[in-house]
Every structure is written in C-alpha cells, then in structure tokens.
Amino acid sequence: MAARSKSSKAWLNEHVNDHYVHQAQKDGYRARAAYKLLEINEKDRLIQPGTVLADLGSAPGSWSQVAAELAGEKGAVFALDILPMEPIAGVSFIQGDFREDEVLAQFESLLGDRLLDLVICDMAPNMSGHAVTDQAKSLYLCKLALDFARNHLKTNGHFLVKVFQGAGYTEFLAEMRAAFSSVQTRKPGASRNRSSEIYLLGRNKR
Numbered sequence: 001m002a003a004r005s006k007s008s009k010a011w012l013n014e015h016v017n018d019h020y021v022h023q024a025q026k027d028g029y030r031a032r033a034a035y036k037l038l039e040i041n042e043k044d045r046l047i048q049p050g051t052v053l054a055d056l057g058s059a060p061g062s063w064s065q066v067a068a069e070l071a072g073e074k075g076a077v078f079a080l081d082i083l084p085m086e087p088i089a090g091v092s093f094i095q096g097d098f099r100e101d102e103v104l105a106q107f108e109s110l111l112g113d114r115l116l117d118l119v120i121c122d123m124a125p126n127m128s129g130h131a132v133t134d135q136a137k138s139l140y141l142c143k144l145a146l147d148f149a150r151n152h153l154k155t156n157g158h159f160l161v162k163v164f165q166g167a168g169y170t171e172f173l174a175e176m177r178a179a180f181s182s183v184q185t186r187k188p189g190a191s192r193n194r195s196s197e198i199y200l201l202g203r204n205k206r
C-alpha cells in the first residue's frame with residue numbers, strides 16, 4: 001500500500017509539473033524554470049524596472065528572459081553559462097566555465113565598474129547520479145557564486161542561489177548569513193518536490 005501511494009504521489013507530482021512545461025511553451029519561455037523565478041519575484045520583489053543584475057548559469061535562458069522583461073530598458077542583465085545561449089534582447093551574455101579565472105575576468109570586464117543590485121544563480125553541474133560527488137560539485141559552484149556576489153553587489157544588494165541540501169549545506173548557510181543581513185529559503189511550486197534543490201535568498205549584503 002505504502003509503495004502504491006508513493007508512486008501515485010510521484011505520478012501526481014510529475015503530472016502537475018507537466019503543467020509548467022506546457023505553460024512555458026505557451027508563454028514563450030525557454031524553460032519551466034521561468035516560473036520559479038516569477039514566483040520568487042512575486043513574493044520578494046527582487047527585480048524591478050531599472051534593476052541591474054547578473055544571471056549565473058543562465059542557459060537556456062528563461063531566467064534571463066524573465067529578468068530582462070522585469071528590469072526593462074533602464075535595467076541590465078549580464079548572463080553567463082558554460083553552454084551557448086540564444087540571444088535575448090537586453091541581455092549581455094558570455095559563454096564560459098564559471099570555475100575558470102579567465103572566464104570570470106571576462107565577465108567582470110563586461111560589468112565594468114558597475115555594481116549590481118542582484119545576483120541570481122541557478123547553476124547546476126551535470127549530474128553523474130553519484131549523490132556525494134554531485135553535491136560537492138554543486139556546492140563549489142555556489143561558493144564561487146557567493147564570492148562573486150560579495151565582490152560585485154552593492155551594499156544592500158540581494159543574492160538568490162540554488163543549492164542542493166546535503167553535506168556542506170550548513171556551512172554554506174553560515175557563510176551566507178555572514179555576508180547578508182537576512183537569509184531565507186524558498187521552494188517555489190515549479191521546483192520538483194522530489195528534488196533536494198532549494199533556493200537561498202540573501203537579502204541586504206552587508
């Protein structure tokens with residue numbers, strides 16, 4: 001019985017998630033992930049007309065699409081991914097591996113001396129299926145993103161980052177708390193329940 005109800009739940013979960021896939025096609029978003037950012041933004045008002053932000057791990061581009069729409073012409077979106085990304089109006093994109101110093105330097109020169117209002121990071125490594133390795137790789141990307149946020153956010157800027165709960169999560173949370181006045185967790189409806197992914201929102205960089 002227990003197994004059956006578990007699989008029914010899984011079925012329902014996937015079915016509900018299909019809804020987001022269809023909706024994304026209808027709304028012209030490149031990925032269902034768009035609705036995660038839209039939902040978080042609805043609550044937390046991170047992106048407004050004029051917001052200048054960086055989108056780390058941006059491909060295929062649904063977060064950048066949402067960000068560019070909300071930030072408008074007075075805002076700016078700087079995006080980076082290891083994979084190529086089709087152009088989006090209002091988004092400056094660099095393709096490269098965020099772990100490489102050269103890529104970071106290139107991205108930093110794109111920003112010039114502008115400080116950012118917001119950094120959003122949805123980066124996730126290619127999953128090998130080996131949970132410990134995947135978790136470690138993901139956390140490493142989160143730490144690099146946090147370093148970047150610390151260096152490029154304005155005082156009182158915000159940082160939204162996807163993390164996978166597991167080894168090292170508590171330490172990462174402590175680092176976030178040291179860098180931001182408040183740190184909250186967000187699990188948007190479009191995020192699959194079975195996934196251990198969660199978003200951390202650091203508000204007001206110290």
Ligand SMILES: C[S@@+](CC[C@H](N)C(=O)[O-])C[C@H]1O[C@@H](n2cnc3c(N)ncnc32)[C@H](O)[C@@H]1O
Nearest residue numbers: 033057059060061062063082097098122123124
């Ligand atoms: C979940 S997807 C992001 C989806 C995106 N937010 C959207 O809405 O379209 C995660 C992205 O992280 C990128 N990524 C993984 N490792 C990376 C790295 N080392 N440097 C840059 N991007 C990386 C992947 O290529 C992938 O496109």
